[in-house]
Amino acid sequence: MALRSTFCSGLVAFIVLFLVSVCQARVHHLTLKDDLRQKVHLNTFGFFTNGSMNVNIASLSVKDKDLTHMGNLMFGFSLDRTKNDGFSTYLDQDLHTCILQSRPAGVALLKLNFSAKKICITNATDVKLPEVVFSISNEQEKITTTQSPPAKTEAKQTTAKRERRDADNPPDKDAKMEEKLKTDENSAHPEGKSNSNPGSSQAKEIKSNASELCYQIKVDKGVASFQFAFNVTANSLEGLYSLYFHSCPKESSDPYPFNLEIFITERNPDSFLSADEIPLPKLYISMALFFFLAGLVWVHILRKRRSDVFKIHWLMAALPFTKSLSLVFHAIDYHYIATQGYPIEGWAVVYYITHLLKGALLFITIALIGTGWAFVKHILSDKDKKIFMIVIPLQVLANVAYIIIESTEQGTTEYGLWKEILFLVDLLCCGAILFPVIWSIRHLQEASATDGKAAINLAKLKLFRHYYVMIVCFIYFTRIIAIFIKVAVPFKWKWMYELLDELATFVFIVLTGYKFRPASDNPYLQLPQDEDMDDLEMEAVVTTTGATEGVKKIKKVVNGSSDPRSEWENSA
16 A cells, blocks of 8 residues: 555656646747647737737648648637637637638638738728738848749839838837837838838738738748737737637638647736736735644644644645645745746745645545544544545546646647536535545434433434535535636636635634534544443444454453453344
């Protein structure tokens, strides 16, 4: 058993170290190889005013195919904005129709046509969305001008047109924007867009109308690369933005496996965190202080009531301190993400370890209290052992799934799978810890009518019923109700979900400590008096199997004194 525990601990530690080493946080780097999905959710981010997103497609290609000869395949991106974390504006439409082949309302589209070597940007006109600006790198522009003389002449003509248009717009303003990777809507030209990315030049415009702009792109050896960006320039543009990548084959053709390497940098003013995550570091530090103070109060109670303290009381004392440490490391992790866009690996590893310990300790403590371990019995029955054999591995799996989700980019195929695994396993753990409480309630109901200790058993029964209600409320609130709140509230208040979750955990731990505190008047800790006390001291549970049910171990009394020898007798 010890060897197995050591192996499991080492395996979890290895997984934590491996996953954290590939985590990129808010400066995203996603690589997809031979992917067949027709829609990939790249990311969702909440923007305040002056927030910006820069997307750099380092390479886009189709396996063993030349993009320029694939007229039956269209790639592209879509950008939409919502006020909360509910459904996107077009997800309720026909899923069999590719968004690039239709024109949904409230969505900005970037359509890639490799046979024509162009990209067309369709900015939304029916709702307010930032202007999406396309650009190509300086190296690509040089390749275009050196290998294609007509393109060079056309580029000069485009430059001349742009210089004439710049008469109405100060050139220093455009230069300043290029240095900051941002594009201002107020400086957008009627026929075209100025570049907002450093190290890049103005893309070659080949078509222009009221709602769509097309630009020439370079496809080298079947691999395309380009950039686009947008800037939230007004309060009316604030919101929760979702970016999707689409692969749209014709109805008669099958999906082609594509390869994609993409870099996404998103930030708000003075922070790389999403709008709903900016308050989280302060929130976690504050809640860590509350849990630490609760732990100190609990230790003071244990020291004051030493005669009524059981082993499980010290196990309960470890829970608030572990939770406090987990929150402190979580806050540090978010602090580094906010300042530099990615976490420090060392702090992230420590956070994941404390998070794993906190989760396991919480469920184990709840299960032990539910079974009555250390209060009224010193060994676990076979049923109790089975519960722990189920809960502990499930908790390890749930924490591994959580770490994978935190360390994996949202656009990968594994992300959605592990997110579903986490939700399912977490609910199974919550359901499993209810069984010991239900068994204890049933046992007390039967005992209150047969063993002559009805008053004490009924008081314990009432306490267990209260505890059962507490667990159910805790599970429903943190796993279901809080999620609905997260989806329903505006994007900038999504952090309220974390606040409610932490407050519910704090209240549950405090109420559990109050219900099962070490005190002589606690019905859970009361023992029978007089002759019943002697009977309880002499009885010890041997086993709960059906063959030996009702067997007791008693002391043999000879001439008024207890004999050190013992004998087994069937109570039946």
